[in-house]
Amino acid sequence: MKRTLLYLAVPALCLALFILLSATPGMAHKAKHAPEQLKAFDDVFMEQVRIGDLLFHGDAATEKKMKTKLSRTGMACAMCHPFAVDNHPHEFPKFQEQINKFSTLRDMINWCIEKPNEGEKLDPDSDAMKALEAYIYWSNRGSKLDPGRH
């Protein structure tokens, strides 16, 4: 009898522990967000925007820190795209004429780095690429999504 109880108790305890452990991270979004928490989320995003902005404007110290070489001509992204104008992140993915294939914004960023700027293209999942993407999207927020538009 004691052995039967033990056989039942051990799996029950394991199940309870599993539910507790697996439910904890999932519970986070069900709790009310505190203003400090929202600010923390925003701070994370805006820090990436700031880094992206500096990279986009050719800031040498940021390039060194991020180990990037985005240009070898003296040109920075912002020299052709002040305020990130004519980047059109809201139009990707689309067929990109210069690349001659269906492309993402990251593909286009790398094309600009390699061709007009004669720099070294980025790993599409690198921190520098994500920061550039954050800056370009943030600069164009409010523009209507229009994927595929030439």
Add this chain to the structure above:
Amino acid sequence: MKEQEWKKEEGGTQGRHDEKSGMRNEITRRTFLRSSLIAGAAAGAAVNGLLPFIQTIEVAFGADSFSFAWISDSHLYPKTLNTRFVEKTERAINEVKAMKPAPDFLIYGGDLAQLGDPVELDLGAELLKSITVKKYYIPGEHDWYLDMGDKWMKLFGKPNWTFDHKGVRIIGLDTISRGPDYWSAKKMSQQERMGHMATLDGSVAGPWAGVGRDQLDWMSKTLSDWPKDKPVIVFSHNPLYEYYPPWNFWVRDWREVQAILKPYSKVTNVHGHTHQVLYNEIGSMRSIGMLATSWNWPYPPEGVPVLTTPMVRVDPGDHFDGVGWSKLAMTAADKVNNEYMMWRKDVFAQTQVDSGTGDNTNQILSPRFADRP
């Protein structure tokens, strides 16, 4: 008349678009007439094998015919860093030298250097030396804010000047040297000061473009003995109206400039800085934006003058695209022709999809973030 009043109130800079089509919906008699002139000129250009469109505007009255050339915005780096801007400057220079008959003079309209480095300015002066016609220079902000114009003035003299040529009073204005002091309080190095000035969409240098009270008085005095019905041409680096202040596509005291020029019925302003095809009229002043030899700037998200026929979208993969110089001529028929010497076949957009402003209808932009205090 209604259009004139609207332009006077608004500075004549507000582009209006049809939301659905994205096309301009203000077709005025003036723009229709101008379009007709342009179409006529284009046919002539095609016959003569000329590359660009010709924009015909009436500016002269009783003046003799003559031609002149404009080159600007070469933004030269030292040759060791960047040779493509040198190649394009050389191409423009060689084409000016090939003009037959030779132009009466050349205007270099500012931003010869990228970062005001003496090496860059010397390089530019050396390249331009091969043009033997009379040359006149006005400064751009990129030439100036490393040493506050010391090197530039040693090479090219005073930044503002005036002379009369074949019945036209010609004025060169300095629109760049009177920027507010943004560097002293922050103890910036010369290079930091120049770096902020060289960032078109930066906010640190503020509204630096202006003519200044002293130069306004000088301009007023310069024009005081000139008959009101005789032609005046004003050369400046920045446009003399309010186009897009966040990029200093203006002079902050443009209203005072307009007040001085208002009594003169035939005024043309030829300016650089904007690196794009641009045309506007404010009162009796016609304003023509010149191409850069270095690179093209996209049109800003708002403020493109309704009278501008936008240039085509350029190919960012071809660094000779969307750039060039200008050939201008005062004709015997009392008109001045501006011929954009852009290094491509089609200069003006024929359809929205090929227009450099076509995307302005769905593009909401924010000023940059990292340089905010």
